[in-house]
Amino acid sequence: DAGVIQSPRHEVTEMGQEVTLRCKPISGHDYLFWYRQTMMRGLELLIYFNNNVPIDDSGMPEDRFSAKMPNASFSTLKIQPSEPRDSAVYFCASSFSGQGQGGYTFGSGTRLTVV
Amino acid sequence: QKEVEQNSGPLSVPEGAIASLNCTYSDRGSQSFFWYRQYSGKSPELIMSIYSNGDKEDGRFTAQLNKASQYVSLLIRDSQPSDSATYLCAGGAAGNKLTFGGGTRVLVKP
Numbered sequence: 001d002a003g004v005i006q007s008p009r010h011e012v013t014e015m016g017q018e019v020t021l022r023c024k025p026i027s028g029h030d031y032l033f034w035y036r037q038t039m040m041r042g043l044e045l046l047i048y049f050n051n052n053v054p055i056d057d058s059g060m061p062e063d064r065f066s067a068k069m070p071n072a073s074f075s076t077l078k079i080q081p082s083e084p085r086d087s088a089v090y091f092c093a094s095s096f097s098g099q100g101q102g103g104y105t106f107g108s109g110t111r112l113t114v115v
Numbered sequence: 116q117k118e119v120e121q122n123s124g125p126l127s128v129p130e131g132a133i134a135s136l137n138c139t140y141s142d143r144g145s146q147s148f149f150w151y152r153q154y155s156g157k158s159p160e161l162i163m164s165i166y167s168n169g170d171k172e173d174g175r176f177t178a179q180l181n182k183a184s185q186y187v188s189l190l191i192r193d194s195q196p197s198d199s200a201t202y203l204c205a206g207g208a209a210g211n212k213l214t215f216g217g218g219t220r221v222l223v224k225p
Binding site (some may be wrong): 057103 | 151158159160161164166203208211212213214216217218
């Protein structure tokens with residue numbers, strides 16, 4: 001299995017631009033999570049899906065952030081417009097409920113820099 | 116307020132010694148606990164899970180859970196330089212959702 005695949009690995013954008021991060025979970029996994037990691041705040045859960053349905057988006061910082069999961073093999077996290085404080089590493093993770101809680105597999109992450 | 120607390124470190128241990136990492140949590144609804152290892156510039160990797168009070172051993176790693184004290188720990192025996200990383204404690208309640216601590220940085224010195 002190729003694991004959780006995220007793209008792009010690095011993104012540098014100017015303030016005000018739209019940014020789209022992409023994630024392909026492990027086939028068969030029914031949970032998908034988007035996390036953001038910074039030195040100051042650590043790993044923060046932004047939103048998670050179960051069977052493609054958003055379950056909890058309380059961690060999404062502002063209306064500028066949105067996430068979709070149109071099918072079981074693809075999810076996007078969009079920031080529009082982007083701001084310098086959005087600079088962070090964004091991780092996607094997936095898990096399978098049948099293997100017990102918490103068996104997350106993380107993607108390699110997208111390092112976002114907003115200048 | 117973070118629901119999972121860890122000492123940020125760095126925890127410096129000599130090669131071959133035991134590294135002891137601690138974690139406390141505030142959500143009494145948490146039922147399962149995990150330790151993830153994260154190397155610099157890499158993604159977190161699951162190394163241990165524990166669901167019941169007591170100890171759980173896997174190779175050089177031992178996880179300990181005390182739900183009454185809301186305390187989780189990780190012991191790394193015979194520490195190696197390759198164990199130098201940040202270790203993240205996480206607690207889970209409902210719905211496969213985990214809350215992570217800030218991580219403890221471990222440095223193993225040869």
